[in-house]
Amino acid sequence: MSVPFLSARDVNARYADELKAAAARVIDSGWYILGEELAAFEQEFAAYCGVRHAVGVGNGLDALSVILRGYRQLGMLCEGDEVIVPGNTFIASFLAITENRLVPVPVEPDPATFNLDPARVEDAVGPRTRAIMAVHLYGQLADMATLSAVARQRGLLLIEDAAQAHGASIAGRKAGAWGDAAGFSFFPTKNLGALGDGGAVVTDDDALARCIAALRNYGSEVKYHHAYQGINSRLDEMQAAMLRVKLKHLDEDIARRRAVARGYLAAVRHPDILLPSVIDAERHAWHLFVVRSDRRDALQRHLHDLGVQSQIHYPVPPHLQPAYPVLHDVHLPLTERLHREVLSLPMGPTLDEHAMAQVIDACNAFGAAS
Numbered sequence: 001m002s003v004p005f006l007s008a009r010d011v012n013a014r015y016a017d018e019l020k021a022a023a024a025r026v027i028d029s030g031w032y033i034l035g036e037e038l039a040a041f042e043q044e045f046a047a048y049c050g051v052r053h054a055v056g057v058g059n060g061l062d063a064l065s066v067i068l069r070g071y072r073q074l075g076m077l078c079e080g081d082e083v084i085v086p087g088n089t090f091i092a093s094f095l096a097i098t099e100n101r102l103v104p105v106p107v108e109p110d111p112a113t114f115n116l117d118p119a120r121v122e123d124a125v126g127p128r129t130r131a132i133m134a135v136h137l138y139g140q141l142a143d144m145a146t147l148s149a150v151a152r153q154r155g156l157l158l159i160e161d162a163a164q165a166h167g168a169s170i171a172g173r174k175a176g177a178w179g180d181a182a183g184f185s186f187f188p189t190k191n192l193g194a195l196g197d198g199g200a201v202v203t204d205d206d207a208l209a210r211c212i213a214a215l216r217n218y219g220s221e222v223k224y225h226h227a228y229q230g231i232n233s234r235l236d237e238m239q240a241a242m243l244r245v246k247l248k249h250l251d252e253d254i255a256r257r258r259a260v261a262r263g264y265l266a267a268v269r270h271p272d273i274l275l276p277s278v279i280d281a282e283r284h285a286w287h288l289f290v291v292r293s294d295r296r297d298a299l300q301r302h303l304h305d306l307g308v309q310s311q312i313h314y315p316v317p318p319h320l321q322p323a324y325p326v327l328h329d330v331h332l333p334l335t336e337r338l339h340r341e342v343l344s345l346p347m348g349p350t351l352d353e354h355a356m357a358q359v360i361d362a363c364n365a366f367g368a369a370s
């Protein structure tokens with residue numbers, strides 16, 4: 001028997017009846033863009049995150065990008081301003097910045113948590129720094145209390161890339177409720193996944209929310225009147241309806257992910273496999289369970305031979321991608337090392353005891369270095 005990394009089909013099969021009923025409701029309504037499903041989902045998701053506003057957009061990249069675009073529109077960011085971002089992140093965090101003609105300033109992470117290290121953030125603040133983009137990598141919240149204090153002291157905007165961290169919290173305050181604004185992705189394999197693309201911005205800022213609601217819809221608040229040169233990036237009614245079903249089950253799904261993580265943490269024992277460190281159970285929503293090994297490629301082959309799928313998040317950091325030749329001279333040894341060592345084990349709300357045991361046994365059976 002082989003263990004899939006994550007089966008989106010199994011994830012959705014559990015709610016198939018509810019999803020089909022919701023789809024039928026949308027089909028029969030005859031209204032497919034900017035309607036009641038979206039308005040209801042926006043309210044429900046804002047309430048879930050504990051913020052005033054959620055604005056549905058087409059995907060997670062657009063969510064991040066339109067936050068920065070909104071701040072530009074409101075005069076709070078200008079072309080050439082710098083945004084501090086972790087060097088070890090998915091490329092979308094960088095793309096949102098450069099798409100807005102802002103300058104990403106990548107910094108090294110705290111290797112224990114993979115997240116922004118506030119001390120290194122302080123060191124990176126310069127005269128053109130205007131914002132910090134914290135990424136809650138793998139589903140664990142960054143040190144948001146300290147980052148908020150740094151942002152406040154230095155007069156910087158604090159933006160969350162919360163694409164992997166729906167439902168994670170610190171002291172009851174959820175991902176999305178810490179920054180000035182946060183971007184979420186509902187890509188099908190995320191902890192809260194649509195059945196297609198989707199994303200949302202959440203914020204307590206009334207002016208920003210209003211601006212973004214217009215920006216995503218051709219810059220228009222009133223049909224055929226355009227306050228801004230906007231884009232077309234809306235969360236459609238079908239995906240909003242799917243997400244309303246799945247949001248109801250999100251906390252159960254996260255609880256299941258936490259149980260899988262506890263199982264791995266308790267039973268994987270190997271000198272060449274470094275387990276992730278957890279500061280506090282509620283702080284991690286376990287989008288990914290990422291181990292490190294300096295024999296990563298051999299470990300991946302070994303797991304594969306025993307029928308255990310794994311993935312690498314991510315093999316090449318953004319600053320070394322062909323897309324960013326201007327960043328190739330940046331040296332981030334820690335980030336580069338993490339990219340050589342990380343391996344993501346199967347993780348998801350449908351992984352059963354059998355599959356967990358198979359993953360654990362396969363890890364523990366990894367041979368010694370020859």
Ligand SMILES: *Cc1c(COP(=O)(O)O)cnc(C)c1O
Binds near residue numbers: 062
């Ligand atoms: C998935 C992801 C995004 C982008 O989301 P999409 O919906 O795929 O555009 C952004 N940042 C991080 C950290 C992600 O994991």
